[in-house]
Amino acid sequence: MHFSQDFSALWQGHFSYNHIKDISQGNGKIYAAADNAVFSLNTQTNVIEEINTVNGLSGELISAIFYSDIYELFVIGYENGLIEIVFDNNDRVLTFVDILDKPTIAPTNKRVSHFNSYQNVVYVSTNYGITVLDLEKLEFGDTYFIGAGGTQIPITQTTIFEGFIYASSTNNNGLKKADISRPDLIDFQNWQTISSGSWSGVQAHSGKLYATNENKTIYQIENSSINELFTYSDSPIDLRAVEANLIVTTQNEVFIYDDNFNVKTSITSSEDFETKFKVATVSQESVFIGTELFGVLKSDINDASVFEEVHPPGPLLNNPFSIQARLNGLWVTFGEHDLFFNPYPLNSRGISHLKGEEWINTPYSNVLDAKCLNAISVNPFKESQVFISSFFNGLLELNEEIPTVLYNEKNSGLESLVLPDNPNYVDIRLGTSVFDSDGLLWSITSKIDSPLKSYNPSNGSWKSFSFTDIIQDGLTGDLGFYDLIIGSDGTKWVASYRNGFIGFNEKGSSNQIKNIVREDQNMPTDLVTALAIDNRNQLWIGTFRGLRVLYNTSNFFTDDNIRVDEIIIEEDGVAKELLFQQNITDIKVDGSNNKWIGTSDSGLFYFSPDGQKTIFHFTKENSPLPSNSIRDVSLDGINGIVYIATDGGLVSFKSGSSGPLENLERAFAYPNPVRPGFNMLDKKVKIKDISENVNIKITDIEGNLVAEAQSKTNQRYGGFNLEIDGGTAYWNGKNLANNTVASGVYLVMLSDLETFETKVIKLMVVR
Missing domain, CATH: 2.60.200 (Tumour Suppressor Smad4)
Known part of the structure; x- marks a missing residue:
């Protein structure tokens, strides 16, 4: 048991809340669990709050949730058996690993299915049995294995009725009950099977006991008799009692019954929200339905024909594959392929775009049938024009958020792979794309002889470039290409699966092409996964088995003895290779x-x-x-x-x-003024938008030097009072004597060491 840390100061979660796993309520709020994050809706104010990994949640897959009004605690259960308790102000998360770490239970059997509160404890239904959690002491009690002979069986739900605890179980393990007052419920012999079969739920409501069976039927249990009440079109997946309502949810309908099992209302999905239902609850006159695609749908219990979509803003899904950041925004796609570049089974997913604080989600139905969408390129000369690669259909162009053209083998220079035994098969495996400084879009296509292509959006022209000098047969010679970047000299660098990394330059009298792949060139593997050119024109190479650097890229095509280098670091007095044998997935240079x-x-x-x-x-x-x-x-x-x-x-x-910027024109300091409550030591005063090679002096109003830094020497994380990190400098408020400065006006004097441009910023400090 341990508390998790709240990281909300520097981190932000961008989770999808569309796929709801469970719903609970209490404290005037509706709580809804998505894949691995939770949100709450205040039913009075309509304020939505998120709870996710930034608040300290684990990020694992959630399977059940419960809010305790008595203890004002929010309990989360996970597929892997983890249980977390969120305290009411959302700033502390208590983690229990008792079930997760239990060696006598198989990992597949640890799923938490349901929480049932009784007095000071919660009965936790799991795939192995029932575990008791004491909410007053915040500790686990007994565990009940109640299968035949004390075996582990999956319990879906428990309820308390007339002095007995009832448990529903699947896999033909039946419906069971035991005297709740017995101190030895740990003994399976004290549990009686009252009906065989597979049961999805059991719930007490208004002096009656109900149970749902996987045969799509709901029953009332009276004494030991089981009476059939109704058979649904689909199997019930959730059964609960809320206020004066008994609620049964199937994937297509929600049924709300009164105390006498009369239908108060039944709800089906609308044309605007075609989705599967997962769970439902009622609060006063409102119905809240957790869905697979639209988060929570809110409706009126007396008129369920109109739905309101309720969830925090977020992307379509929680499995982003490729992302592309822009100023105040981010594009996201979800079209993964496996390690071997196999896109099957083909996925049909849309696109998400974070624009400022708003998420714009484009569903698959609007992307011109482009499947397996992956790499994203935004036209730097026309930000409203975006190109997204499809690893099956070609290249999708968007203008002003709207998909407008799908480029394929019929209307562009793109090519499909060709199968000798199936020449009519069309499969354009387009991967990474990137714009060059001239506005050409370069892209790489797997399994063809001329994988590298350029496209000019301004005139629609395409060019293709062959790799057959190093990959003789495009179809069989390489599974695919992980990355494509462009150096300052126009060289295209390509990361390949079987052929190491490839350099290509079309400028000059003939195309230059060369690859580095061999062990004697110091490559740890021929599978290269990521590339980046840094600010010193050095090529950083991520592979399936570690990191390499090509320090001199200028003579790549002319040096016959070129090698790459590992980075050797000292750790505890021992020389080690940085990221030795690590599978590197991406490299970015700031x-x-x-x-x-x-x-x-x-x-x-x-x-x-x-x-x-x-x-x-x-x-x-x-x-x-x-x-x-x-x-x-x-x-x-x-x-x-x-x-x-x-x-x-x-x-x-x-x-x-x-x-860094090209000049000092936009340079400024913040916060300014520095007010008494601001912690300069930890949060630091920032001097933004400075140039690349700059000297900074901070003096008091009388001209006494307080702090000084240069870009080349006082780099960030060096422990200086004044540090420079690219386009931003950080001052911790201390002077040359290492004392915090007094209140007053300070002068921040900037000098560009190359252009000799200067700028002075006045900074007020109030202690």
């Missing part, structure tokens, strides 16, 4: 030339420009990352925001690092 490196199972690293210093290492265990499997990283360099796509959802981190 404005300070620091490196963000994502891995498949070890989280996200942030390194100094040369890789010698680890500034941050974020994992699921020490940060709001919902998973240690990083799929993509993208930087908003102006605002210093790092967006991180994982296989468990999307989060962002305010690194503060920004790219």
Whole structure:
């Protein structure tokens, strides 16, 4: 049992709340659990609040939730057996790993299915039996294995009725009951099976006892007799009693009954919200239905013909595959393929765009039937024009958020792979694309002889470039290409599955092409997964088995003995290879030339420009990352925001690092004035929008030097009082004597060391 940390100061969650797993209510709120995050709706004020990994949740898949009005605690159960308790102000999360860590229970049997509150305890239904959780002491009690001979069986729900605890069970383990007052319920022999079969739920309501069976029927239980009441079109998936209502939910309908099992209302999905229902509840005169696609749908119990969609803003899904940050925005796609570039089974998913604070979601029905959408390129000369690759159908063009053209083998220079035994099969496996400085869109297509292509959006012209000099047969010579970047000299660098990394340059009298793949060139594997050119024109190479750097890219095509290098660091006095044998999934370079490196199972690293210093290492265990499997990283360099796509959802981190500007015209300091409540030591005064090679002096009004820094020397994370990180400087409010400065006016004097431009900013400090 331990408390989790709240990271809300620097982190933000961008989770999807469309797919609802469970609903609970209490404290004047409706609580709804999505895949791995929760939100609450205040029924009086309509204020929506999110609870996710930023608040300290685990990021695992949620299976059941419950709010205790008595103890004002919100309880979350997970597919893996984890249980978390969120305290009422949402700033503390208590984690229980008792079920998760229990070695005698198979991992597949630890799922939490239901919470049932009785007196000071909660009976937790799981896939192995029942566990008692004491909410007063915040500790676990007994566990009941109530199958034949004390075996583990899946319990779906429990309820208390007339002095007995009833438990519904699937897999033909029947409906069971036991005397709730017995101290030895741990003994399976004290549990009686009152009916065989597979039962999905059991619920007491207004002096009656009801149970739902997987045969699509609801029954009333009187003494030991089981009386059939009604058979539904689909199997009931949720049964609960709320206020004066008994609620049965199937995937297509919600039935609300009164105390005598008379139907008060029945609700079906509308044309505007065609989706599967998952769960439903009632609060006063409103019905809240958890759905698969639209979050919670709210309706009136007396007129259920109109629905209101209720959930926080967010992307379509919680499995982002590719992301592309822009100023104050982010594009997201969800079209994964596996490690071997197999897109099957083909997925049909839309696109999400974070624009300021608003999420614009474009469903699959509007993307011109483009499947397996992956890489995103925004036209830098026309921000409203976006190109998104389909790993099956070609290239999708969007203008002003609207998909307008799907480029394929019929209307563009794109090519389908060709199967000798099925020449009519069309499959355009288009991957990464990137714009060059001339406005040409370059893209890479797998399994064809001329995979590299350029497209000019201004005149519609296409060009193709062959790789047969190094990959003789495009169909069989390589499974696919992970990455494509362009160097300052126009060289296209391509990460391939079987052929290492490839350099290509079409400028000059003939096309230049070359690859580095061999062990004697110091490559740890021929599978290259990520590439990045840093601010010193060095090529950083992520592979399936570690990191390499090509320090000199200028002689790549002319040097016959070219090699790549590993980075050697000293750790505890021992020389080690940085990221040895790690599966690297992405590399991004920020404005300070620091490196963000994502891995498949070890989280996200942030390194100094040369890789010698680890500034941050974020994992699921020490940060709001919902998973240690990083799929993509993208930087908003102006605002210093790092967006991180994982296989468990999307989060962002305010690194503060920004790219330098060409001049000092826009430079400013904030906060200004610095007020008494501001913690300069930790939060620091920031001097933004500075140029690349700058000297900064801070003096008091009489001209006495307080602090000084230069871009080349006082770099961030170096422990200086005044540090420079790309386009931003950070001052902790201390002077040369290492004392916090007094109140007064200070002068921030900026000098560009290359252009000799100067600027002075007045900064007021109030202590």
